[in-house]
Amino acid sequence: MISSSxxxxxxxxxxxxxxxTIFLTPASRNWCIAGxxxxxxxxxxxxxxxxxxMIQIGFYGxxxxxxxxxxxxxxxxxxxHAAFFGFGAFASAWLNNSFGIPVLLAIPLAGVMTTLLGLLxxxxxxxxxxxxxxxxxxxxxxxxxxxxxxxxxxxxxxxxAMANPISLFGYEVGGDKGFFxxxxxxxxxxxxxxxxxxxTRDGRAFVAVRDHxxxxxxxxxxxxxxxxxxxxxxxxxxxxxxxxxxxxxxxVSAEGFTILLSIQFLGxxxxxxxxxxxxxxxxxxxxxxxxxxxxxAVSTVKHFAGDIPALTNALxxxxxxxxxxxIVLFLIFEPDGLVHRWRLIKSYWKLYPFSY
Numbered sequence: 402m403i404s405s406s407x408x409x410x411x412x413x414x415x416x417x418x419x420x421x422t423i424f425l426t427p428a429s430r431n432w433c434i435a436g437x438x439x440x441x442x443x444x445x446x447x448x449x450x451x452x453x454x455m456i457q458i459g460f461y462g463x464x465x466x467x468x469x470x471x472x473x474x475x476x477x478x479x480x481x482h483a484a485f486f487g488f489g490a491f492a493s494a495w496l497n498n499s500f501g502i503p504v505l506l507a508i509p510l511a512g513v514m515t516t517l518l519g520l521l522x523x524x525x526x527x528x529x530x531x532x533x534x535x536x537x538x539x540x541x542x543x544x545x546x547x548x549x550x551x552x553x554x555x556x557x558x559x560x561x562a563m564a565n566p567i568s569l570f571g572y573e574v575g576g577d578k579g580f581f582x583x584x585x586x587x588x589x590x591x592x593x594x595x596x597x598x599x600x601t602r603d604g605r606a607f608v609a610v611r612d613h614x615x616x617x618x619x620x621x622x623x624x625x626x627x628x629x630x631x632x633x634x635x636x637x638x639x640x641x642x643x644x645x646x647x648x649x650x651x652x653v654s655a656e657g658f659t660i661l662l663s664i665q666f667l668g669x670x671x672x673x674x675x676x677x678x679x680x681x682x683x684x685x686x687x688x689x690x691x692x693x694x695x696x697x698a699v700s701t702v703k704h705f706a707g708d709i710p711a712l713t714n715a716l717x718x719x720x721x722x723x724x725x726x727x728i729v730l731f732l733i734f735e736p737d738g739l740v741h742r743w744r745l746i747k748s749y750w751k752l753y754p755f756s757y
Contacts, residue, residue: 444578452577459584460645462685465669467638473676475631476611481542482666487658489515489640490647494564504567512640519636527625549655561654564647668728674738683739692720
């Protein structure tokens with residue numbers, strides 16, 4: 402296919418290890434490093450509004466990558482990812498408030514606690530699949546929502562929990578500029594870990610389970626082990642992303658982790674590209690920026706046509722409808738996601754002026 406990676410002439414692999422490197426070419430590695438450096442310079446250029454959007458892309462992107470490892474790479478399904486995201490937020494606040502653990506240490510520990518919870522809920526995954534597994538994870542969403550409302554010792558109940566800001570060497574990392582660098586560091590580390598995971602024996606086992614579980618079992622892959630393990634890894638990413646979310650807002654409430662957020666996480670990986678690390682970040686950026694673009698479009702209409710009360714009052718519903726419409730359109734016209742479109746564009750420029 403034209404979308405497959407085109408390696409420049411003169412660059413070839415002579416060992417299996419060289420063929421499984423993170424970056425296919427030195428150019429792609431250099432572009433990635435340049436992108437991280439450019440992102441690090443963003444607080445010097447962008448306003449706090451744009452930085453807030455980039456921070457959202459960071460912690461939602463971390464959680465979405467965990468869901469993509471579960472759904473896109475292993476072929477499982479989860480409709481309760483928002484609940485694990487919320488558990489990570491509450492766990493980090495609880496560890497910091499109750500035991501005085503520094504926030505920077507509480508965030509990965511919250512990921513570990515969420516992993517243990519995910520392994521517990523992932524046990525049915527060893528025996529269930531398809532619709533039955535979807536219903537089981539759907540139930541986990543409501544079980545955890547009920548837990549958030551009742552466990553006053555852990556979540557503060559209906560009052561919620563305060564999440565302290567991050568302190569580093571005695572200095573408080575406050576404001577969007579300081580928190581942006583924290584989220585950027587976590588995002589880079591978590592995405593590198595995710596990319597490396599897919600290069601390992603376990604990562605290849607995930608893909609084998611997804612592609613054909615009977616063939617995987619014949620090759621000696623323990624299906625139950627890897628199905629449960631994928632839930633644990635997915636929960637770890639959700640927990641870390643949720644912890645960053647909680648400490649960014651400074652307050653954690655159970656109302657923010659509903660089934661709607663779980664659907665949005667699924668939308669991120671569908672729009673970005675199932676099973677793609679880079680596509681996950683692209684899909685997350687799309688989902689975060691889409692409501693802002695919708696609001697800008699409505700403001701433009703108001704600018705030229707005057708205030709339309711029906712349009713202004715329905716703005717929140719229009720944003721939700723736009724997200725749903727985008728998911729449906731991608732499923733119909735671009736089921737492989739934005740990452741597939743990106744590969745087509747790259748192939749076009751490499752092959753130009755030839756179209757084949």
